[in-house]
Amino acid sequence: MRQAESDLVRALPLFENVSEKHFDELMSTAFLQRFPRGVTLIREGDLPDFLHIVVEGTVELFASHDSHETALDILEPVTTFILAAVIRDDVYLKSARTLTPAQILMIPAPAVRNAFDRDAAFARALVNELAVRYRCVVRSLKNEKLRNSAERLANWLLQEEAHQGNNRRVSLEIDKRTLASRLGMTPENLSRNLAQLSKHGVSKSGADLAIDDIAALRQFAKPNSLIDQ
Amino acid sequence: MRQAESDLVRALPLFENVSEKHFDELMSTAFLQRFPRGVTLIREGDLPDFLHIVVEGTVELFASHDSHETALDILEPVTTFILAAVIRDDVYLKSARTLTPAQILMIPAPAVRNAFDRDAAFARALVNELAVRYRCVVRSLKNEKLRNSAERLANWLLQEEAHQGNNRRVSLEIDKRTLASRLGMTPENLSRNLAQLSKHGVSKSGADLAIDDIAALRQFAKPNSLIDQ
DNA sequence: TTGGGGGATTGATTATTATCAATTGGCAGC
DNA sequence: GCTGCCAATTGATAATAATCAATCCCCCAA
Numbered sequence: 001m002r003q004a005e006s007d008l009v010r011a012l013p014l015f016e017n018v019s020e021k022h023f024d025e026l027m028s029t030a031f032l033q034r035f036p037r038g039v040t041l042i043r044e045g046d047l048p049d050f051l052h053i054v055v056e057g058t059v060e061l062f063a064s065h066d067s068h069e070t071a072l073d074i075l076e077p078v079t080t081f082i083l084a085a086v087i088r089d090d091v092y093l094k095s096a097r098t099l100t101p102a103q104i105l106m107i108p109a110p111a112v113r114n115a116f117d118r119d120a121a122f123a124r125a126l127v128n129e130l131a132v133r134y135r136c137v138v139r140s141l142k143n144e145k146l147r148n149s150a151e152r153l154a155n156w157l158l159q160e161e162a163h164q165g166n167n168r169r170v171s172l173e174i175d176k177r178t179l180a181s182r183l184g185m186t187p188e189n190l191s192r193n194l195a196q197l198s199k200h201g202v203s204k205s206g207a208d209l210a211i212d213d214i215a216a217l218r219q220f221a222k223p224n225s226l227i228d229q
Numbered sequence: 230m231r232q233a234e235s236d237l238v239r240a241l242p243l244f245e246n247v248s249e250k251h252f253d254e255l256m257s258t259a260f261l262q263r264f265p266r267g268v269t270l271i272r273e274g275d276l277p278d279f280l281h282i283v284v285e286g287t288v289e290l291f292a293s294h295d296s297h298e299t300a301l302d303i304l305e306p307v308t309t310f311i312l313a314a315v316i317r318d319d320v321y322l323k324s325a326r327t328l329t330p331a332q333i334l335m336i337p338a339p340a341v342r343n344a345f346d347r348d349a350a351f352a353r354a355l356v357n358e359l360a361v362r363y364r365c366v367v368r369s370l371k372n373e374k375l376r377n378s379a380e381r382l383a384n385w386l387l388q389e390e391a392h393q394g395n396n397r398r399v400s401l402e403i404d405k406r407t408l409a410s411r412l413g414m415t416p417e418n419l420s421r422n423l424a425q426l427s428k429h430g431v432s433k434s435g436a437d438l439a440i441d442d443i444a445a446l447r448q449f450a451k452p453n454s455l456i457d458q
Numbered sequence: 459t460t461g462g463g464g465g466a467t468t469g470a471t472t473a474t475t476a477t478c479a480a481t482t483g484g485c486a487g488c
Numbered sequence: 489g490c491t492g493c494c495a496a497t498t499g500a501t502a503a504t505a506a507t508c509a510a511t512c513c514c515c516c517a518a
Binding site: 065066072083085093117126132137144222226227 | 299
């Protein structure tokens with residue numbers, strides 16, 4: 001692994017206060033791998049071999065049931081995933097695939113559990129990381145149960161606008177099929193909901209979207225700090 | 230706190246390997262309180278003062294948005310709640326209320342964070358507990374996104390039947406209004422879905438339910454070990 | 459025993475969402 | 489430039505779920 005990549009990982013909150021020794025031990029067993037777009041990295045139901053960290057590219061977490069599939073999360077660098085399965089040494093509840101060419105750091109699960117037992121700072125950071133992840137899922141669940149699909153889209157737009165620099169433009173970096181699944185709707189309804197939002201300050205400018213009247217969009221979306229962000 | 234109650238808490242996986250000293254310290258600042266039915270214990274948006282543990286009775290975790298409310302979980306003894314908020318020292322994302330008269334053990338949040346820093350076994354147990362909770366929410370999210378309301382009810386019935394002793398009977402211990410909310414449907418649709426399930430091996434016997442043909446119910450419910458349990 | 463009262467059920471209607479089908483619209487490769 | 493392909497859109501319809509309204513059914517108190 002190159003120095004730049006190692007530094008990137010070192011800067012993760014997860015490793016922030018871990019001793020140099022333990023960090024080096026973790027990294028010595030880890031490896032960084034490149035994957036093309038569309039590769040399934042893990043499959044729900046399998047047992048965890050590695051803790052995964054997205055270093056570059058985009059990864060989709062999804063789950064299937066009865067010939068249906070839904071996107072549960074879309075991860076960007078630098079994010080860990082399947083931490084809970086690694087800690088519990090229990091089967092994955094989600095699958096993961098690359099949405100773009102990606103670089104993934106993989107740390108053998110036993111090494112993670114070992115470092116956890118020996119490094120108090122790492123243990124503390126793991127708890128914190130898990131707590132953050134836990135709260136993210138709770139937000140997603142509230143989003144699903146308390147909003148309809150148009151509201152979910154509107155709030156996603158508001159979040160993306162902020163994430164992409166508050167310049168009233170949102171470029172769609174993932175394909176609409178995946179976005180629809182992430183937002184809990186069909187691609188058809190994503191189209192229709194997007195068309196509906198033209199009544200609430202959103203317009204299409206080519207492949208991207210523009211928020212012409214963010215106050216109107218906010219009024220429709222009713223963003224809530226205990227659901228979004 | 231009485232010895233019997235202290236023993237109950239001591240037996241929680243969360244405290245299993247914690248040193249006697251640290252456990253006693255935690256308990257010395259904790260207190261056990263009785264609440265009548267229908268009391269709001271915590272309110273989403275507030276900052277956490279205590280880690281809560283249901284020692285007796287039933288507690289509903291719920292959230293509100295735009296004059297709607299949804300039940301996110303229903304807790305029975307012995308379960309901790311709002312652990313993630315305590316660890317992060319961040320606002321609650323859920324509210325909690327008693328559904329029955331209940332006994333709640335409350336441990337001051339700073340004491341929890343303090344014990345976490347000083348007792349490795351406690352830290353390990355906390356991570357494990359959080360990982361378990363995390364996986365529960367992921368299951369809930371999958372349940373919501375991958376099943377319709379009748380399927381959610383059918384699977385809930387199967388789980389309750391197992392939980393209540395595999396005797397093909399399920400007694401409704403929480404009121405239907407709350408159950409409907411928990412299952413992500415209106416009380417009206419809970420009624421209708423229950424009526425529909427008579428086609429799939431379920432019958433009403435007074436206030437309780439009977440599963441006359443569990444194979445038929447399973448065929449309809451399509452239980453999935455990566456969603457249920 | 460007899461009324462209330464509140465939850466539960468049922469019915470009718472509307473809203474939301476999914477599905478299926480047809481069409482459009484880019485865009486890569488020729 | 490064409491052509492074909494695939495995603496995106498649009499339309500029509502069906503399935504699912506929420507809402508509103510009207511009973512019904514218990515259980516409890518007088």
